[in-house]
Amino acid sequence: MDPEAAKPDGDGDPVGRVLGTSDATPLQFWVAVAPGAYLQLDDVVVTHRELPDGSTVNIAGVVTAVRARHEGAAFDSDVFAIADGTLPAQIQEAAEITTTRVTPEVYVPPRPGAVVHRARDKARAQALYFDRMDRQVPIGFGRDGEPLFLNADFIDGQRGAHVSISGISGVATKTSFATFLMYSMLRSGVLGGAGESANTKALIFNVKGEDLLFLDHPNAKLDDATRASYARLGLPAGPFPDVRVYAPPRAGANDATPDVSSRLAGVDPFYWTLAEFCDKGLLPYVFADADDERQQYTMVVHSVTAHLKKVAAPAEGAITLEGVRIASYEHLVDHLVEQLGDESTRFAWTGTAVGLGTVNAFARRLINSKRDLSRLIRGDLAQRRPHSINTAESAQxxxxxxxxxxxxxxRFVVGVTLKTEFENKEKSGTAKPLLFVVLDELNKYAPREGASPIKDVLLDIAERGRSLGVVLIGCQQTASEVERRIVTNAAIKVVGRLDPSEASRTEYGFLPPAQRQRALIAKPGTMFLSQPDIPVPLCIEFPFPGWATRPGEAGEPPVSALRSIVQAKDPFAVVGAAVGGLSDDDIPF
Incomplete structure (x- = not known):
């Protein structure tokens, strides 16, 4: 290769020439790698072709396969003779290039022998369409160590919305990437001015341990190298600045003490009163398994829900049903079972003639729910402080x-919370401010087969959420087991480490064959991200979290965060406030 080959402005060093022994097409071609140079998977390259009219076509692409072979060898055993020096041969490396961008859009193949350059700076940004992204969300680094970006238009609803993240549990770091993406969206300034960014809300369901309860604490393991990585992405390295944590009351407790063990300060309990349970029609979410909707007793569920809403009357935290005072969920269940078991009252609750077997099926499942839901549906707690999850009145x-x-x-908590939040957005009639919802184990809440109230809400979010400003960031082990309409409505698709059988499913058709194979061995922290702007998924590595991901990493929270807790005048949250450096003078009650 001619070391003096012309290098147009914006191109990096020459790395090879377009191969002449393999077909070159406008969408794919091979490059013979020059001696002393190399190309690895995911490298970005650019070459040029001059047309008869004197204009130049720039053809940029990403390396999707690399091979090396002996030229001059005829048999497999020749490798030993070549190694011994008794058979002349030459090692030649070649790289497959998948075209990402052609400018101007004249789709001609590159000429064999054309010089290929490693794309740098402006050429790299053009090859990956970063120059056309008015609002860039930093998502990590490429294999070349340079920053990669996501087009915010395809996540906040302007041109698309929703994110689907798939991978093996515990290895694919799905939740870690979803949290980093959320941090980048909120802290990069792409959502507009300071007011709009501050008004944007995010809702995360924590389902594994207490790892997400310390997002407002700095990571004690954060080092200078990681801080430098965040700086290169244009992000501050630190915790989420405005976080509110909710936890259910402890089982069997007569008060609303949150059921957490590692975080002592700044945790609010959540529950629903019996009056809210009846008035808001929450009974269907007690039967939220995907198979339940196919059973006949669901007719009874909806009839009883309507009758409860009609006859239940609030009574100082409890309710009265036709003169009977109900003060606990267990009592409510027993009363409903009694009413449905009595022939004289059954019709009033079911609204139609229902077989005893159907009623019994409903009663059995309702009785089984007492143990699981009694601490969440209460009639015994004085409402001395807020107990409902409402992101509009919560922290960012x-x-x-x-x-x-x-x-x-x-299932009950996820279903009711999403239903309430989506209804609130519908009532507001505007897409601003945005609400991001991060939900793990999406295949459990919206499986491909069957129907349930939760699945209906998630489908509504996937299909109408964009226009209402509700964005779903769903994580699942297997995208093939999630409702197809939810996956297909996700503009951004992300894949971490995959199981071999899962990687062969059609849901991962957006991955080139080489990336499907790489997904089988991807290390934690490596993700493949597909976005509409770029025809080839990007391999990214995102930095170590600046926030604590487990109790052992939690440093002291900022004083400002703890001060916001005490200003809410919540005596339950003040416990442990001194850890953040607050004095008695900071506590106004």
Whole structure:
């Protein structure tokens, strides 16, 4: 290769020439790598072709395969003779290039022998369409160590919305990447002015341990190298500045003490009163398994829900049903079972003639819910402080802890919370401010088969959320088991480490064959991200979190964060406030 080959402005060093022994097409071609140079997967390159009219076409692409072979060898055993020096041969490397951008859009193939350059700076930005992204969201670094970006238009609803993140549990770092993406969206300034960014809300459901309860604490393991990485991405290295944590009351407790063990300050309990349960029609979310909607007893569910809304009357935290005072969820269940078991009252509750077997099926499932939901649906707690999850009146980032709840209770909380938030956005009639919802284990809440109230809400968010400013960031082990309409409505698709059988499914058709194979061995922190702007998914590595991801990493929270807690005049949250450096003078009550 001619070392003096012309290098147009913006191009990096020459790395090879377009191969002449393999077909070159406008969308794919091979490059013979020059001696002393190399190309690795995901490198960005650019070459040029001059047309008869004197104009130049720039053809940029990404390396999607690399090979090396002996030229001059005829048999497999020749490798030994070549190594011994008794058979002349030459090692030649070649790289497959998948075209990402052609400017101007004249789709001609590059000529064999054309010089290929490693794309740098302006040429790299053009090859990956970064120059056309008015609002760039930093998402990590490429294999070349340079920053990569996501077009915010495809996540906040302007041109698309929703994110689907797939990968093996515990290895693919799905939740870690979703949290980093949320941090980047909120802290990069792409959402507009300071007011708009501050008004944007995020809702995260914590389902694994207490790892997400310390997002407002700096990571004690943060080092200078990581801080420098964040600086290169244009982000501050630190915790989320405005976080509110909710947790369910402890099981069997007569008060609303949050059921958490590692975080002592700044945790609010959440629950629903019996009056809210009846008035808001929450009974269907007690039966939130995807298979339940296919059963006949769901007719009874909807009839009982309507009748409860009609006859239940609030009574100092409890309710009265036709003169009977109900003060607990267990009592409510027993009363409903009694009413449905009595022939004289059954019709009033069901609204139609229903077989005893159907009623019994409903009653059995309702009775089984007492153990799981009794601490969440209360009639015995005086409402001395807010107990509802409402992101509009909460911090910028709201974390709802579910990890201590059984499966039925988790489904109830997720379903009711999403229903309430979506209805609030519908009532507001505007897409601003945005609400981001991060939900793990999406395949559990919106499986491909069956129907449930939660699945209906998630489908509504996937199909109409963009226009209402509700953005779903869904994480799942297997995208093939998630409702197809939810996955296909996600403008951004992200994949971490995949199981071999899962990687072969059609849901990952956006990955080139080489990236599908790489996804089988991807290390934690490596993700493949597909966005509409770029025809080839990007391999990214995102930096170590600046916030604590587990109790052992939690440094002291900022004094300003703790001061916001005490200003809310919440005596339960003040416990442990001195850890953040607050004095008695800072506590106004």
């Amino acid at each position: 980032l709201t974390v709802v802890d579910l990890h201590n709840l059984p499966d039925r209770a988790q």
